[in-house]
Amino acid sequence: MSEKQVTRRNFLYVTTGAFAAAGAASLAWPFVDQMNPDASVKALASTEIDLRPIIPGQSITVMWRGKPVFIRRRTQAEIDEAKKVNLADLPHPEEDSDRAQNPEWLVMVGICTHLGCVPLGQKGDYNGWFCPCHGSHYDTSGRIRKGPAPTNLEIPDYVFLNETTIKIG
Amino acid sequence: MKFIINLFASFLLLLSFSFTQLHAAGEMKEPMHPDWSFEGPLGKFERASLQRGYQVYTEVCSGCHSMNLLSYRNLIEEGGPEFSESQAKAMAAAFEVKAAPNADGEVEMRPAILSDKFVSPYENEQQGRAANGGAYPPDLSVMVKARHGGADYLYSLLLGYVDAPSDIKLDDGVYYNEYAKGQKIAMPQVLYEDAVVYTDGTAATPEQMARDVTMFLTWAAEPKLEARKRIGFKVISYLLILSVLLYFTNRQIWKDTH
Amino acid sequence: MSENYAPKSAVGRWFNDRLPLLNLIYGHLLPYPTPKNLNYWWTFGGILTFCLVTQIITGLVLAMHYVADADLAFASVEHIMRDVNYGWLLRYIHANGASLFFMAVYIHMARSLFYGSYKEPRELIWIIGVFIFLLMIATAFMGYVLPWGQMSFWGATVITNLFSAIPLVGESVTNWLWGGYAVGSPLLTRFFTLHYLMPFLIFALVILHVWALHVPGNNNPEGINVVQGSQDTVPFHPHYVVKDMFALVVFLVVFAGFVFFVPNLLGHTDNYIEANPLQTPEHIVPEWYFLPFYAILRSVPDKLGGVILMVSAIAILAFLPWLDTSKVRSAKYRPLYRQFVWLFFANVILLGYLGAQTADGLFLIIGRIATAYYFAHFIIILPLLGYIEKTKPLPKSLSEPVLSPEERQMKAAASGASA
Numbered sequence: 001m002s003e004k005q006v007t008r009r010n011f012l013y014v015t016t017g018a019f020a021a022a023g024a025a026s027l028a029w030p031f032v033d034q035m036n037p038d039a040s041v042k043a044l045a046s047t048e049i050d051l052r053p054i055i056p057g058q059s060i061t062v063m064w065r066g067k068p069v070f071i072r073r074r075t076q077a078e079i080d081e082a083k084k085v086n087l088a089d090l091p092h093p094e095e096d097s098d099r100a101q102n103p104e105w106l107v108m109v110g111i112c113t114h115l116g117c118v119p120l121g122q123k124g125d126y127n128g129w130f131c132p133c134h135g136s137h138y139d140t141s142g143r144i145r146k147g148p149a150p151t152n153l154e155i156p157d158y159v160f161l162n163e164t165t166i167k168i169g
Numbered sequence: 170m171k172f173i174i175n176l177f178a179s180f181l182l183l184l185s186f187s188f189t190q191l192h193a194a195g196e197m198k199e200p201m202h203p204d205w206s207f208e209g210p211l212g213k214f215e216r217a218s219l220q221r222g223y224q225v226y227t228e229v230c231s232g233c234h235s236m237n238l239l240s241y242r243n244l245i246e247e248g249g250p251e252f253s254e255s256q257a258k259a260m261a262a263a264f265e266v267k268a269a270p271n272a273d274g275e276v277e278m279r280p281a282i283l284s285d286k287f288v289s290p291y292e293n294e295q296q297g298r299a300a301n302g303g304a305y306p307p308d309l310s311v312m313v314k315a316r317h318g319g320a321d322y323l324y325s326l327l328l329g330y331v332d333a334p335s336d337i338k339l340d341d342g343v344y345y346n347e348y349a350k351g352q353k354i355a356m357p358q359v360l361y362e363d364a365v366v367y368t369d370g371t372a373a374t375p376e377q378m379a380r381d382v383t384m385f386l387t388w389a390a391e392p393k394l395e396a397r398k399r400i401g402f403k404v405i406s407y408l409l410i411l412s413v414l415l416y417f418t419n420r421q422i423w424k425d426t427h
Numbered sequence: 428m429s430e431n432y433a434p435k436s437a438v439g440r441w442f443n444d445r446l447p448l449l450n451l452i453y454g455h456l457l458p459y460p461t462p463k464n465l466n467y468w469w470t471f472g473g474i475l476t477f478c479l480v481t482q483i484i485t486g487l488v489l490a491m492h493y494v495a496d497a498d499l500a501f502a503s504v505e506h507i508m509r510d511v512n513y514g515w516l517l518r519y520i521h522a523n524g525a526s527l528f529f530m531a532v533y534i535h536m537a538r539s540l541f542y543g544s545y546k547e548p549r550e551l552i553w554i555i556g557v558f559i560f561l562l563m564i565a566t567a568f569m570g571y572v573l574p575w576g577q578m579s580f581w582g583a584t585v586i587t588n589l590f591s592a593i594p595l596v597g598e599s600v601t602n603w604l605w606g607g608y609a610v611g612s613p614l615l616t617r618f619f620t621l622h623y624l625m626p627f628l629i630f631a632l633v634i635l636h637v638w639a640l641h642v643p644g645n646n647n648p649e650g651i652n653v654v655q656g657s658q659d660t661v662p663f664h665p666h667y668v669v670k671d672m673f674a675l676v677v678f679l680v681v682f683a684g685f686v687f688f689v690p691n692l693l694g695h696t697d698n699y700i701e702a703n704p705l706q707t708p709e710h711i712v713p714e715w716y717f718l719p720f721y722a723i724l725r726s727v728p729d730k731l732g733g734v735i736l737m738v739s740a741i742a743i744l745a746f747l748p749w750l751d752t753s754k755v756r757s758a759k760y761r762p763l764y765r766q767f768v769w770l771f772f773a774n775v776i777l778l779g780y781l782g783a784q785t786a787d788g789l790f791l792i793i794g795r796i797a798t799a800y801y802f803a804h805f806i807i808i809l810p811l812l813g814y815i816e817k818t819k820p821l822p823k824s825l826s827e828p829v830l831s832p833e834e835r836q837m838k839a840a841a842s843g844a845s846a
Binding site: 020030031033034035036038039040041 | 484488491492506509510511512513514516517672
């Protein structure tokens, strides 16, 4: 075959190969994507909570994405106590203002960061939460103070849709 | 070439088997065949018609017929009526569903939210039968795919109520319909002039309502129709191009044999 | 052939020295000598392999979302269609894939019938094929039950009830199959398990099928023996790898046509009605690919007789290499057989049409004649033909018949005329 014919032949083979490969790659995507959260799961990915029934000093627990979320309407005493803490004393330093968008409302994922148990509210040495599984103590801002848990209780993404409604997730 | 002809002959053969499904349609009148925007390889739904159809379903049909495979969030999804999120939330909130048990174990009612399924008129099939003289109004979620003739059949049925010929005697709770099997059906006529007042001001003639609710039911049965045809067009175009490339590659490879 | 192959990389050589897998695959796939005159009817083996892999992969991902319980199955399929990302696509590929799988297998079998691929020394390839076909039937039947629609439920009821025809133990066997006293959730769960399992058995048999094929090598349209490595063969790669890919892509155009534009055409509307044990559909019809066997089943008034005849209709295929007494393989050189084989195909199509009608009146009479003819083809016509037929003289080698159909096609394409 002449030089020109060889080039033409190679061009044909390369084009076909590349075109086929592109198709095969696009074909793979649906098989991968089907394992991603489906529409019914995503519909439950965010939940709106009406805060009006909660009185100061009361906590509720809601389920969000299969996990418990504590929503507590803190008393002024609890807020003051949270703000007074010296960050140097904290195993995981975090300002209370970084954890609560509105100091009156504390929204946290109710899963101990040690091994996943659900801590008990308004218990423990710091007036916050106490995890009975391995003895982790959290304060009024949900920060770890004593015990094996490595980090503070997680704050989920949430927004105030209005004064009395939050949307988590 | 012979291969392609033979393959398409096989395809046609396969297609011909589809006609075996039309056996013994028997005493069923051929339904009307209006033009539907969703038919054909480039078919799409009409948003406004879907929205009106939802209104017809809610105000006329949902008193007896459930659609328990649909959720209120489906009303905002692409390819459907595409109501806005706030519209759909408001529509859902008009219905009540059972809440999760409270601390005392009691089950109270709460307004529906987007993730809830469409509310059913009856608690169970028995209640549905009792309320309708022993005939259970079937769920409509996939009705368009569950009947021969699909959308054409449903459209015709809704408009097919005429006076029974004098020699036909109808039992209580049985009505005469030209397009029903045996011309008898347990559902009464429901689409009368101005049965609903369309929010977009369209005149609510029986034909208009039948058309809109049928389009809505078609979407309900096939919510992915638009995506399916869109992707199908791309896939087949791609395959046709690839087949041409492979044809020439094959020819090139076989050039020197013999 | 494969012994000469040395992997190019050091890792490849290390691996191959310890487990000669690369040699094996290479030898059977790349330089493997294949008759140069194979026409497009030979591409369906490759197409079938693609169908099997497609069904397994789509089935696997569907199984991640499907629930095999009588109360939840129908809704879980709709969940797949509506909520699972691309679920509608995977479901429609799987459902239409089954139909295309059978279309391909019937063409593949027809090729073997026409060109005598089942004859000595390829009898075992054919018999393994019959077993693959049986497993396909079982798999497809169980798969159709899974969506738990009206046709799923009542088709399962009709066919599992056939086992009660077995003398003495019939009813016990049927209850054992059902795990109960009627079709219900226990049957559904076990059908799901077996439906998942069987394709892997099919896969294993396919490997045996190809292995057995590679002993004598491929048959060809002339039906004559071919000397491996001679002028009569070409390496499988790239000649047939590319030709198979081309055929596959054309097949995929048809497949895509079904999946994207008429995905429910080959199905039955009744299967979009959830299973109701208290209401039987007016016409219980199996999927199109079972219709010929359904017609044979219903042509006998006796239940046990119908079952025996239907099973025999498939079992008799295994005896084909011995029922056909002709020494000549390809119908190209058998003028009488050629006509009878087309008649056989037409008869099977007729049986298929009848399987979808009601089993009464004229349909039943013709159905019985067609059933009788089906068996007559194997038991009477084929054995006789071998003796009385005057076959045409066979060519000595593949290059001998001046232009093979392959070349005619390429010449026609080159000169721009339509073939």
